[in-house]
Amino acid sequence: MIETMNLWPFKKRVSLQDSGIFSGFTDWHSHILPGVDDGVRTMGESLEILRLYEKLGVRSVWLTPHIMEDIPNTTAHLRERFAELQASYSGSVELHLAAENMLDGLFEERLEKNDLLPLGENGDHLLVETSCFSPPMDLYGILERIKAKGYYPVLAHPERYGYMEKEEYRRIKDMGVKLQLNLFSIVGAYGKQIQEKAEQLLKFGVYDLIGSDLHSEKSGTTYSRKLMTNKIRRNILTI
Numbered sequence: 001m002i003e004t005m006n007l008w009p010f011k012k013r014v015s016l017q018d019s020g021i022f023s024g025f026t027d028w029h030s031h032i033l034p035g036v037d038d039g040v041r042t043m044g045e046s047l048e049i050l051r052l053y054e055k056l057g058v059r060s061v062w063l064t065p066h067i068m069e070d071i072p073n074t075t076a077h078l079r080e081r082f083a084e085l086q087a088s089y090s091g092s093v094e095l096h097l098a099a100e101n102m103l104d105g106l107f108e109e110r111l112e113k114n115d116l117l118p119l120g121e122n123g124d125h126l127l128v129e130t131s132c133f134s135p136p137m138d139l140y141g142i143l144e145r146i147k148a149k150g151y152y153p154v155l156a157h158p159e160r161y162g163y164m165e166k167e168e169y170r171r172i173k174d175m176g177v178k179l180q181l182n183l184f185s186i187v188g189a190y191g192k193q194i195q196e197k198a199e200q201l202l203k204f205g206v207y208d209l210i211g212s213d214l215h216s217e218k219s220g221t222t223y224s225r226k227l228m229t230n231k232i233r234r235n236i237l238t239i
Contacts, residue, residue: 016056016225017055017057021056021227022053022057022224023056023057025056025057025058025210026058026059026060026061026062027058027061027211027214028062028064028127028154028209028211029062029127029156029157029180029182029209029211029212030063030064030211030213031064031065031100031213031214031215032046032050032063033046033065033078033082033085034046034081034085036066036077036081037065037066037071037073038066038215039065039214040216040217043084043085045216046085046089047088049214049220050089050093050095051091052217052220053093058093059094060093060095060096061094061095062096062098062211063082063097063098064098064099064100064127065100066100067099067100067107067110068102068104068106068107069102069104069105075099075115075116075117078099078117079097082095082097097117098127099117099127100127100129101126101128101129102128102129103129103130103136103142107128107142108142108145111145114149116151119154120152124151125151125152125154125178126146126151126152127154127156127180128146128153128154129155129156129157130161132160132161132162133163134163135161135163140171143175144175147175147176152176152177152178153176153177153178154178154179154208154209155172155178155180156182156211157180157181157185157213158179159181159197159198159201160182160185160194169204169206173206178209179207179208179209180208180209180210181198181202181207181209181210182198182211182212183210183223183227184212184213184226185197185198186198186227187223187226188226
């Protein structure tokens with residue numbers, strides 16, 4: 001599971017575990033709650049990922065399954081599945097439940113009812129996303145309505161939004177919206193263009209949180225190894 005690789009320019013082989021790059025890490029965005037969305041399918045795979053997290057020194061992970069019109073998970077169902085995972089897992093990684101909310105009609109209904117799974121120890125942040133290709137109607141109005149309900153919006157993987165340019169990022173940050181980097185964007189998991197945008201946004205210092213957006217054990221192992229040969233900015237703010 002924990003593979004070794006050559007770390008240029010060093011001659012010795014260093015394991016991903018021994019590198020320490022994930023020591024004390026909090027994963028703010030993951031899809032490892034089993035069988036609820038397009039992420040991990042089985043309890044066994046979830047437990048295997050959590051065992052890997054333990055070996056890497058990860059401190060805590062937020063399970064953030066999709067809630068959207070195409071995947072209309074209820075908060076009650078997700079809490080039930082989370083309780084099942086908690087009952088099955090006895091390791092050292094702290095588990096927390098939230099959700100990744102698509103800014104669509106279903107979200108507007110849930111926001112009005114306050115039927116939400118917030119992020120953060122104080123329960124006052126909401127992880128949200130949009131289509132990668134186009135914004136929802138009245139994007140900035142939705143973000144303001146989230147704030148009016150007493151939540152801080154956290155925009156997931158902003159580097160993946162092709163419609164966003166420098167002015168959009170500046171406006172969103174000026175509104176008090178926090179930005180969450182997909183960790184594997186910086187090693188090309190979503191293509192070269194998104195990698196370059198992530199590196200640029202890191203340079204500008206606009207990110208507040210890091211998440212893996214992990215959907216499977218295989219992808220996590222593959223891209224985690226690639227991080228060992230990349231310079232990673234680690235001073236990301238936490239909620």
